[in-house]
Amino acid sequence: MKNISAEIVAVGTELLLGQIANTNAQWISEKLASIGINVHHHSVVGDNLKRVENQFRVSGDRSDVLIITGGLGPTEDDLTREAFQQITGMGIVEHEPSMRKIEAYFQNQIADMTPNNRKQARVFTGADVIENQTGMAPGMIVSFERKTWIFLPGVPREMKRMMTDNVLPHLQYLSGADTVIKSSMLRFIGIGESSLEHELSDLIQCQTNPTIAPLAQNEGVAIRLTAKADNDEEATAVIDRTKQEILDRVGGYYYGDDDQTLAEKVLELLQQTNKSVGAAESLTGGQFTDKLISVPGASNVCRGGIVCYDTKVKERVLHVKPELIQQYGTVSKECALSMAENVCSLLDxxxxxxxxxxxxxxxxxxxxxxxxxxxxxxTSGKQQAEKYTFQGDRQTIRKRTVLKGYELLYNLLK
Known part of the structure; x- marks a missing residue:
């Protein structure tokens, strides 16, 4: 297998302004890793001809495969073709099949096609043209000075279809890939990143295959295991062996794999135990309930929630006794327990x-x-009230509170 270094260049001022996130680069990197191609650089450049040209020169000097997303549209600020032509001198021609498709689109929409839409059908002379199955502008694969340049639309659904159907098979052939790279995420809650790393320090220091990488996440911490093997089955076996070693040590904090969220795991446990839950939310303002009902199947286990931000709502809706609030305050274990017990009864x-x-x-x-x-x-008689002190701004405190609530429920149910 050839050792190929790849770079992803996203063209678009909207990315630099933070108006949209560069999710394309993340997705492409993941797909390239699966066929053994290493991505060494992510670059983003705005819609400026000189800056795009300069970025292409820098990227072309250091990478073997260049995947360019964006800048292939019909407007004046779509400058990807022009910038590449500046550094290569390649000719640009109109691709007739793509032009016919664009014209047919406007005819079907019973709309006039403005002349600038012809720009989307322009391709480099000699390019391997990739048909756009879900949009207008075609993609291209171009060889220049022993480097492979791949031009794709910035629209994610268009880019993903081209990558899957055309680009990945081409790159796999180019690299002579006979190695599979596979990753798996192990997710943990209730243990910090430093503590997790300490518990696994000897495994991490001696890692070879798979590699072991502790990561801080929005929901707890995670460990990414990445294995190389001749095929998918062998890669899975390599990961599973190390996963078991890790769980033998810190399995008490483990709740799921890959993209599974803690809310999904809690819902799964509620279904398995045939339990339902109701929430009384003051400072979280409904975020706990919203997170749960965002998971398919929540209607079977989530009774609902009561947002009781004001003290009067705690008293009149949740029936927390006024004398309890007078004695202990609304920010207290006693008030929290009364809220939990009463919402359990009110929502059955x-x-x-x-x-x-x-x-x-x-x-x-x-x-x-x-x-x-x-x-x-x-309703079985268990009750628990805990005090926490969270750092951060208002929204961070609320998010951490919700996460801690799911952690408490997870530990109760498991």
Whole structure:
């Protein structure tokens, strides 16, 4: 297998302005890794002819395969073709099959085609043209000075179809790939990244195949295992062996693999145990319930939620006794437990969970921002109330509170 270095260049000022995220580069990198091609650089350049030209020169000097996304549209700021022509001198011609497709599109839409749409059918002389099955502008594969240049539309659905159907098979042939690279994510909750790394330090230091990479994530921490093998089955076996070694040590914190979220895992456990849950949310404002009902199948286990931000709502809707609030305050274990028990009864759920605290930026009831109480109550008689102190701004505190609530539920259900 040839050792090929690849670079992904995204063209578009909207990416630099933060108006859209460069998800194309992430997706392409993942697909290239699966066929053993290493991506050494991600680059983003705005819609400026000179800057695009300069970026192409830099990228062409350092990479073997250049995948360019964007800048193939009909407008004046779509400059990818022009920039590449500047550095190569290649001719550009109109690709008749693509032009016929563009004309047919406007005829079917009963709309006039403006002249600038002809630009989308322009391709480099001698290019291997890739038909756009889901849009207008075709893609291209071009060889120049022993480098492979691949031009793709920036629209994700168009790019992905071309990559899957045409580009990946071409690159696999080009590299003589006989090696499979496969990755798997192991997800953990309730343990920090440094603690996880400490528990696995000897495995990490001696890693060869698979590689072991601890990662901080939005939901807990994760370990990415990446294996190389002759085929998918062998790669899976390599990963599974190391995964078991890891779980033998820290399996108590493990909740799932790959893209599984903690909310999905909690819903799965609720279904397995035939339990339902209802939530009373003060500072979280419905985020816990929203996260759960975003998962398909939630209607079977989620009774609903009550957003009880105001003290009067806690008293009149949730029936938290006024004297309890007067004695302990709304930011307290006692109030949290009462909220959890009462929402369990009001919503006819097996489990009630509640959230109360101070998201900030100001103190409340003498408590600093980040002071949070979470309580869980079950009809079987279990109850738990915990105090936490979270750091961060208002939104970060709320997100961490929701995540901690899912952690409590996960530990209760598992």
């Amino acid at each position: 759920a097996d489990i009630g969970i509640s959230f109360t605290g101070v998201a900030g930026p100001d103190y409340s009831e003498g408590h600093p921002p980040g002071t949070v109480f979470i309580a869980v109550y079950t």
